Amino acid sequence: MRTRLLPLAFCLLPLAGFTQTAYTLSSPNGALQIAVETTPNLSWRLNLRGQPLLNTAAIALEIEGAGILGQQVKVRSTEKRTVNEVQRPPVHQKSAEIPERYNELTLHCDGDWGVRFRAYDEGVAYCFFTRFKNRVPVTVVNETYHVQMANGKTVFFPEEESFYSHNERVCIPYAPADLNETKLASLPALLAAENGVKVLLTETDLQDYPGLWLRGAAGAKLRGVFPQYPKYTLETSDRDIKVTDREPFLARTSGQRSYPWRLFLVAERDADLLTNQMPWLLAEPSRLTETGWIRPGKVAWDWWNNLNITGVDFHAGINTATYKHFVDFAAENGLDYIILDEGWSNPADLLAVPPGLNMDELATYARSKNVGLILWVTWTSIDKQFDALLPNLKKWDVKGLKIDFMQRDDQPAVNYYWKMAEKAAANRLTLDFHGAHKPAGLHRTWPNVLSFEGVYGLEQSKWDKDKRIDPEHNVTLPFIRMVAGPMDYTPGAMLNYQRDDWSPAFNRPASLGTRCHELAKYIVFESPLQMLADSPSNYRKEPECLRFLAHVPATWEKTVALDGSVGDYVAVARLGSDNLWYLGAMTDWDARRLFLKLDFLPAGDFEMEFYEDGINANRNAQDFRRDVKRVKNSDQLKIDLAPGGGFVAVLRQLK
Numbered sequence: 016m017r018t019r020l021l022p023l024a025f026c027l028l029p030l031a032g033f034t035q036t037a038y039t040l041s042s043p044n045g046a047l048q049i050a051v052e053t054t055p056n057l058s059w060r061l062n063l064r065g066q067p068l069l070n071t072a073a074i075a076l077e078i079e080g081a082g083i084l085g086q087q088v089k090v091r092s093t094e095k096r097t098v099n100e101v102q103r104p105p106v107h108q109k110s111a112e113i114p115e116r117y118n119e120l121t122l123h124c125d126g127d128w129g130v131r132f133r134a135y136d137e138g139v140a141y142c143f144f145t146r147f148k149n150r151v152p153v154t155v156v157n158e159t160y161h162v163q164m165a166n167g168k169t170v171f172f173p174e175e176e177s178f179y180s181h182n183e184r185v186c187i188p189y190a191p192a193d194l195n196e197t198k199l200a201s202l203p204a205l206l207a208a209e210n211g212v213k214v215l216l217t218e219t220d221l222q223d224y225p226g227l228w229l230r231g232a233a234g235a236k237l238r239g240v241f242p243q244y245p246k247y248t249l250e251t252s253d254r255d256i257k258v259t260d261r262e263p264f265l266a267r268t269s270g271q272r273s274y275p276w277r278l279f280l281v282a283e284r285d286a287d288l289l290t291n292q293m294p295w296l297l298a299e300p301s302r303l304t305e306t307g308w309i310r311p312g313k314v315a316w317d318w319w320n321n322l323n324i325t326g327v328d329f330h331a332g333i334n335t336a337t338y339k340h341f342v343d344f345a346a347e348n349g350l351d352y353i354i355l356d357e358g359w360s361n362p363a364d365l366l367a368v369p370p371g372l373n374m375d376e377l378a379t380y381a382r383s384k385n386v387g388l389i390l391w392v393t394w395t396s397i398d399k400q401f402d403a404l405l406p407n408l409k410k411w412d413v414k415g416l417k418i419d420f421m422q423r424d425d426q427p428a429v430n431y432y433w434k435m436a437e438k439a440a441a442n443r444l445t446l447d448f449h450g451a452h453k454p455a456g457l458h459r460t461w462p463n464v465l466s467f468e469g470v471y472g473l474e475q476s477k478w479d480k481d482k483r484i485d486p487e488h489n490v491t492l493p494f495i496r497m498v499a500g501p502m503d504y505t506p507g508a509m510l511n512y513q514r515d516d517w518s519p520a521f522n523r524p525a526s527l528g529t530r531c532h533e534l535a536k537y538i539v540f541e542s543p544l545q546m547l548a549d550s551p552s553n554y555r556k557e558p559e560c561l562r563f564l565a566h567v568p569a570t571w572e573k574t575v576a577l578d579g580s581v582g583d584y585v586a587v588a589r590l591g592s593d594n595l596w597y598l599g600a601m602t603d604w605d606a607r608r609l610f611l612k613l614d615f616l617p618a619g620d621f622e623m624e625f626y627e628d629g630i631n632a633n634r635n636a637q638d639f640r641r642d643v644k645r646v647k648n649s650d651q652l653k654i655d656l657a658p659g660g661g662f663v664a665v666l667r668q669l670k
Contacts, residue, residue, distance in 0.1 A: 298456025312351025454500025538599025
């Protein structure tokens with residue numbers, strides 16, 4: 016039995032008179048190779064197919080009283096193992112099954128600490144761990160993180176102004192040499208090599224620790240920086256708690272723990288980033304033993320459309336009649352939820368509901384229509400009033416909370432996410448975090464966390480005078496931000512314009528790009544709690560599009576990345592639980608012709624219902640054409656996309 020287990024896990028003890036200082040680890044297919052050095056200090060580098068991909072970089076963790084873990088390293092023992100399993104997530108963001116294949120190397124070092132490396136075919140990762148027995152808690156002073164791409168060409172850099180941020184950013188393409196200490200970015204960020212290979216930088220299993228950010232550094236490098244522990248904070252409103260001074264350390268935490276995984280996702284083909292699930296795989300598994308109550312779905316959302324409904328005999332606004340109208344719309348179209356966004360209560364006092372809104376009456380009505388209620392709250396108010404509000408949440412049969420305005424990811428803020436996820440799960444509430452940092456593993460550990468904002472999404476169309484919420488941005492997101500986890504971009508605009516015809520509007524907002532570009536977001540963009548952002552009145556004026564939106568799933572059994580280029584175009588196919596295949600494609604401002612193979616389909620004939628840009632979509636972005644034709648898996652689709660255009664198809668197998 017021991018002999019059979021040796022390939023999976025074994026220890027290598029240094030031979031007498033010899034100390035090993037170099038270690039290697041390869042991905043299962045052998046394409047990626049990590050090389051680790053322990054002298055003079057701990058460092059690592061990454062090769063792809065024998066060629067340098069990431070140059071040698073030092074890594075270290077500074078612990079008060081324990082020194083800098085990574086300097087003067089003495090490896091006591093090593094351990095290697097190989098894993099080949101299939102994970103089945105309770106929420107099918109990309110797929111019902113996730114293959115997990117990796118090789119792992121663990122260095123156990125003198126001083127009761129170590130570092131673990133993993134190599135997947137899709138990328139590599141490392142994390143520190145400590146096993147201190149007499150230092151509880153410990154103070155983490157700093158962490159050393161450097162990245163330099165060999166033959167780097169471009170860094171897609173989500174540039175930030177400070178650590179106080181909603182993390183709603185456009186990825187700016189910089190030459191590596193143009194980044195310096197004045198440039199700050201949140202994660203994820205994407206590196207592109209001269210030969211087109213991409214490396215996505217992010218983190219996961221972020222617990223009891225601040226989030227990782229990036230700064231430029233000399234020599235075309237990037238270095239990791241972190242928001243230090245808040246020393247003083249100031250609550251300036253019903254939603255803002257700003258840090259006014261910080262301690263000279265990152266975290267106070269347990270001395271016996273693993274630290275967040277540092278991820279380096281590798282794609283030789285841009286489209287492969289769309290199916291990379293390492294951020295989920297490396298997070299802590301679910302702490303919930305029963306998840307059947309967690310219900311992903313689609314949502315009729317009130318805030319973006321500003322409650323603009325027409326053709327009714329009541330005044331629209333935050334009142335019972337308006338929200339009953341939203342419930343009716345959701346019920347008619349099989350939507351799972353409506354959200355009551357800002358205004359359903361006093362944001363500073365969640366028990367104070369305006370007189371025109373009878374929550375008891377609305378809750379009874381929604382329950383009779385089998386439509387769930389989700390309530391928007393600020394993070395400060397729900398933190399103070401969760402227990403006081405809970406009886407109402409139960410009385411109204413509320414299904415979830417949309418928690419907004421955290422705007423931080425220092426250690427206390429990260430811990431807030433975990434606290435609220437656990438509290439919500441204990442009361443069978445799903446969560447959608449807005450004003451949030453990027454997903455970093457929380458949604459695996461607490462699968463009731465269905466979505467995150469942390470994305471420059473459609474709400475920006477209400478005020479974005481620079482027109483950055485545009486098709487080029489939309490075909491960048493899937494390769495960068497979306498790889499980290501679900502994103503609540505909130506698509507669904509039925510008013511669509513080409514670039515020169517568009518302007519921001521708060522009360523009657525519209526999207527940049529064609530109608531089919533907007534429809535394609537529902538297949539390309541991933542959010543298990545997917546919004547229909549426009550007004551029920553606007554949807555009812557567009558019955559063909561509404562029929563598509565009513566039936567497109569919010570979760571997926573399988574995802575196939577068909578084609579794509581960061582910032583240019585994207586095409587993806589997904590299998591729904593209804594056993595229908597859905598195909599979505601989007602382009603930037605360039606008109607484009609795509610040729611997409613249908614070899615992902617099983618054998619047999621399929622009816623393909625499709626929506627494509629109309630012949631005049633370059634002039635009127637709302638022009639589209641719907642048609643039906645027969646296809647089979649040996650066919651190749653020719654798709655013509657207008658500037659800012661898109662394409663969607665639903666494929667039903669014929670008997």
